[in-house]
Amino acid sequence: MKKTTVSLAVIGALFAFGSQIAHAAPDWSKVPKRDVQVFHPGVTPIEWVMKKSDHSGRTGLNKGESCVGCHEEKNGLNFEMKRLAGKELEPVGAPKTMNFPVSVQAAYDKDNAYLRLTFKAPAGGANAGDKENDVKVAVMFPNDKVEKAEQVGCWATCHGDARTMPGADDKKTKYTKEGAYELMQWKSAKGAKAVDGSVTDKRNMEGGTAGVKAEGSKAGDTYTVTFTRKLSGPVVEGKSVPFGIAVHADHATGRFHHVSLGYKLGLGADGDIKAVKQ
């Protein structure tokens, strides 16, 4: 009798151990959270950012300062949201909620990096062009060929002649002038596939090499989205990896997303968000 109990316990322990190896998913309770604000950027493409008469931050950018360095204060943003919602920078219409926090957690092991984003997606959008997806979440990682990759977040892909910009061609997507970004996206529609893509001279929604997996769920009004991707390309151990986040809330398309500035993900290195090794 006693013998059976013991061996069952041993088998149980082995089972638990085995299943832990099978899903090497991080223990998120051991990973700190860092809030990153995402905001409605209006029509402020890289051409606007780098034009001195439009944006006085240009001089600082040319001296090596980052968007975060000038615009983030105590985890909030110092933007004049009224200006970003006004006619000058937003000719079409701004969402009711101009910014909201996304809580970011990161971890990695010998094969993969894991990113977990938790947020409340606001209603009251100004554009509801995506009928299928209530919410989409994207993360992009520039490689080191992108100009000012460490400073400008996703802005090197954001151009005034891309679709949904005023007067632009509806077929033209985001693009880079040099270098590339890896792009991963989760979509809320049932059965939607995770996007493993890139941004080069155009946006590619497939053909990526990061082996992206994405899982999302909604509890009450809170979304939790977890990305798994290979340690490869710009995302490798020992690096401080630049990245940016975009959330399309309330069926938004194109530029009508809330975006983060450019942050750094530290994989065994310095970072605004340090990935925990597990």
Ligand code: HEC
């Ligand atoms: C050296 C500091 C500095 C840097 C770096 C900088 N900015 Fe600015 N930014 C400013 C200042 C000052 C203003 C307000 C006056 C103006 O528009 O020139 C501003 C205004 C803005 C605005 C308009 C909203 C508002 O509050 O007026 C946006 C959007 C913006 N910046 C985005 C960015 C982005 C994106 C980057 C990085 C690609 C960036 N900035 C880098 C200093 C900076």
